Amino acid sequence: MLSKMKDFGFSVNKSRVIDYDQNDRALFYYLMRVEPSVSLCIACGACTATCSAGAFSSLYFHKIMLSIRRGEKVYIAKEITQCMLCGKCQLVCPKNVNTRGVILQIMSFLQSSQL
Numbered sequence: 001m002l003s004k005m006k007d008f009g010f011s012v013n014k015s016r017v018i019d020y021d022q023n024d025r026a027l028f029y030y031l032m033r034v035e036p037s038v039s040l041c042i043a044c045g046a047c048t049a050t051c052s053a054g055a056f057s058s059l060y061f062h063k064i065m066l067s068i069r070r071g072e073k074v075y076i077a078k079e080i081t082q083c084m085l086c087g088k089c090q091l092v093c094p095k096n097v098n099t100r101g102v103i104l105q106i107m108s109f110l111q112s113s114q115l
């Protein structure tokens with residue numbers, strides 16, 4: 001039935017349920033300990049708007065920040081490798097999040113947890 005439907009050039013978004021029971025929030029708790037400024041993020045997107053890598057890749061740093069809270073470790077591990085550690089995101093952050101520090105700690109955590 002669905003295959004016979006006319007294609008109007010748009011589709012219904014996939015379900016985006018966040019299951020906190022399935023997600024692993026260990027990275028969030030780790031960052032709260034070693035880089036507490038992570039908790040100041042308001043997901044405004046200023047970091048993404050200025051990101052050097054974002055213009056050429058799928059890296060959206062505000063989504064990384066949201067995923068940290070949600071415990072979406074697989075997504076973070078895939079995307080964070082595209083960061084060039086330039087620090088521009090830190091210069092524009094209105095909440096003064098130490099974004100570069102957050103990124104370095106994410107890399108260190110992922111390396112030690114061997115995801």
Ligand code: SF4
Nearest residue numbers: 041043044045047093
């Ligand atoms: S600019 Fe700062 S407050 Fe805004 S989303 Fe990025 S890290 Fe969070």
Ligand code: SF4
Nearest residue numbers: 051083084086087089
């Ligand atoms: S440090 Fe990484 S996330 Fe931040 S602006 Fe540079 S490339 Fe983007």
